Amino acid sequence: xxxxxxxxxxxxxxxxxxxxxxxxxxxxxxxxxxxxxxxxxxxxxxxxxxxxxxxxxxxxxxxxxxxxxxxxxxxxxxxxxxxxxxxxxxxxxxxxxxxxxxxxxxxxxxxxxxxxxxxxxxxxxxxxxxxxxxxxxxxxxxxxxxxxxxxxxxxxxxxxxxxxxxxxxxxxxxxxxxxxxxxxxxxxxxxxxxxxxxxxxxxxxxxxxxxxxxxxxxxxxxxxxxxxxxxxxxxxxxxxxxxxxxxxxxxxxxxxxxxxxxxxxxxxxxxxxxxxxxxxxxxxxxxxxxxxxxxxxxxxxxxxx
Amino acid sequence: xxxxxxxxxxxxxxxxxxxxxxxxxxxxxxxxxxxxxxxxxxxxxxxxxxxxxxxxxxxxxxxxxxxxxxxxxxxxxxxxxxxxxxxxxxxxxxxxxxxxxxxxxxxxxxxxxxxxxxxxxxxxxxxxxxxxxxxxxxxxxxxxxxxxxxxxxxxxxxxxxxxxxxxxxxxxxxxxxxxxxxxxxxxxxxxxxxxxxxxxxxxxxxxxxxxxxxxxxxxxxxxxxxxxxxxxxxxxxxxxxxxxxxxxxxxxxxxxxxxxxxxxxxxxxxxxxxxxxxxxxxxxxxxxxxxxxxxxxxxxxxxxx
Numbered sequence: 001x002x003x004x005x006x007x008x009x010x011x012x013x014x015x016x017x018x019x020x021x022x023x024x025x026x027x028x029x030x031x032x033x034x035x036x037x038x039x040x041x042x043x044x045x046x047x048x049x050x051x052x053x054x055x056x057x058x059x060x061x062x063x064x065x066x067x068x069x070x071x072x073x074x075x076x077x078x079x080x081x082x083x084x085x086x087x088x089x090x091x092x093x094x095x096x097x098x099x100x101x102x103x104x105x106x107x108x109x110x111x112x113x114x115x116x117x118x119x120x121x122x123x124x125x126x127x128x129x130x131x132x133x134x135x136x137x138x139x140x141x142x143x144x145x146x147x148x149x150x151x152x153x154x155x156x157x158x159x160x161x162x163x164x165x166x167x168x169x170x171x172x173x174x175x176x177x178x179x180x181x182x183x184x185x186x187x188x189x190x191x192x193x194x195x196x197x198x199x200x201x202x203x204x205x206x207x208x209x210x211x212x213x214x215x216x217x218x219x220x221x222x223x224x225x226x227x228x229x230x231x232x233x234x235x236x237x238x239x240x241x242x243x244x245x246x247x248x249x250x251x252x253x254x255x256x257x258x259x260x261x262x263x264x265x266x267x268x269x270x271x272x273x274x275x276x277x278x279x280x281x282x283x284x285x286x287x288x289x290x291x292x293x294x295x296x297x298x299x300x301x302x303x304x305x
Numbered sequence: 306x307x308x309x310x311x312x313x314x315x316x317x318x319x320x321x322x323x324x325x326x327x328x329x330x331x332x333x334x335x336x337x338x339x340x341x342x343x344x345x346x347x348x349x350x351x352x353x354x355x356x357x358x359x360x361x362x363x364x365x366x367x368x369x370x371x372x373x374x375x376x377x378x379x380x381x382x383x384x385x386x387x388x389x390x391x392x393x394x395x396x397x398x399x400x401x402x403x404x405x406x407x408x409x410x411x412x413x414x415x416x417x418x419x420x421x422x423x424x425x426x427x428x429x430x431x432x433x434x435x436x437x438x439x440x441x442x443x444x445x446x447x448x449x450x451x452x453x454x455x456x457x458x459x460x461x462x463x464x465x466x467x468x469x470x471x472x473x474x475x476x477x478x479x480x481x482x483x484x485x486x487x488x489x490x491x492x493x494x495x496x497x498x499x500x501x502x503x504x505x506x507x508x509x510x511x512x513x514x515x516x517x518x519x520x521x522x523x524x525x526x527x528x529x530x531x532x533x534x535x536x537x538x539x540x541x542x543x544x545x546x547x548x549x550x551x552x553x554x555x556x557x558x559x560x561x562x563x564x565x566x567x568x569x570x571x572x573x574x575x576x577x578x579x580x581x582x583x584x585x586x587x588x589x590x591x592x593x594x595x596x597x598x599x600x601x602x603x604x605x606x607x608x609x610x
Contacts, residue, residue: 005331008338009317016310026310033313034346041339 001256003045003052004275011043011052012036018060018199021069028064035059050227050257057198057224068197077168077200078209081109088175099154100147102179103268107292109172110165110251110270143285146296150266154180157245159188162216163228163258165251165269167202170210173250177215188217190240192228195220201253227257252276255295259283264299306561308350308357309580316348316357317341323365323504326374333369340364355532355562362503362529373502382473382505383514386414393480404459405452407484408573412597414477415470415556415575448590451601455571459485462550464493467521468533468563470556470574472507475515478555482520493522495545497533500525506558532562557581560600564588569604 012033019032036056043052060069088105095101154160162177164170170193177189191212193202202210207218222234228249230238241247247265249258255267255276271277271291280287280295287293317338324337341361348357365374393410400406459465467482469475475498482494496517498507507515512523527539533554535543546552552570554563560572560581576582576596585592585600592598 005321005334005338008342009314009321012314012317016314029310030350033310037313037342037345040342045335 022064024064050225054225070200074167081168081171102176106176107268109169145294149296159244160246161244163249164202167206191216227253229257267295327369329369355530359530375505379472386473386476407481411481412573414474450599454601464549465551466549468554469507472511496521532558534562572600
């Protein structure tokens, strides 16, 4: 996804928020804003938002110090999600279509994103998820919730690359991965996280804390961007991305980074900002903020990145 | 009020919104964003937000053309407010304290602000006002709703400067001005509007369209800023500001511009953004977004600007 004009004010908001979280005083916060404002005119519209987020993060790191501002938030997210693991499992067990329930939970888990513009009340949201109050549009709009294709591809695939998004959300990913392992034998799942701390995105430490390593091989994207921007990814990741039979991509950052890729990808996300919702709509699928999305991007004939 | 760090992203949002309203194409919108981003590091924290808005408006005017982007919106606001004039008058007539009802309506009329960040649904809001659903904090927190002082000063004052805010809101101002004229004889009211179009602020044309001239002398602030930033105001306005017995200031823009002034001012506004709400709280009065404010700023002993 390219950068939209409405993203520019949001870049400044993101910079200020990160500087505050990094514990910067007002003076340093102002310097971060000034530095980011100065580089904004150089951000081309054709670059994806995660590329700019990387530049912003480097500025914050340089001016406000190198520690990980989201560390505490990530730990809290992991703990919060783990504390409802049993409830989530029960919810899957009670469902008439267990895989569908696990897919929905994996997407709903994407709300655990303290880095998003409008921070939702997570406790409330989890209660809503558990009570089925959050309506999914799964059967009403196949263009943005293509479960049939997802299931078909899943059946065929031997190797599956699962590109992670946020800490905490990894527990919801685990629910889906466990379900895939249970329903289909001999699936190899590779779970890709960030190599270094990036906003509230999951790292190896978070994946292990959430117990993913029992069900999948954990690798890193090699990129320091919020989404897996391919030109910054490691050769190893690119090999897996290219050669896996199926790619599942979680969250808005990875959607922004990979929606222009040429290979077939299943994007599982919740549309969190108007710009992304509009972009998804422009792909031929009506979408509004808050929608639960399972978007099947077919890629080109070669199906390669 | 000084500029807060949270205002900087908002300046970019404002610039983009104005460029869109001015009918600029995407390319020009991007140039507006770039130009505003470049000047942001030069905006000192000590300047008030309306000063920056003026700079932004000039950039939009230069790059996107000179026509008044808010003209249609202002006309619509005036017509909408005039269409409920009789209902507003009835509401005042039914009240046990007519002046208080008129004050509350004048503040509530401040929601008619298409220029604010989150545009409220005006029809809904007017229905709420008429149904008394919008709770005023008038009797609960004297610090931010000081009706007693307002009434006391009003009784004494012979000349009253009433600094206007938005188009449409002027109808609500007229309700209050009519009520003052009805209850107190021999009050001279001077109604100050913008000299040139500034966002959706009222100009002489709007004041006349709303029938203010029957009850008050209309002057302009002489400033092109969204709030009456004194250093940009005309000598005539400054004379009136200095020598009037009482000053009533409407809206957030004038609050931002005048809350640091040394003279006694009664600020009637609705807090529309978190930064202003926090600033009001820092003045010793608890305040949250959406609160109806009648703030008595006492000024210094000399009570002069």
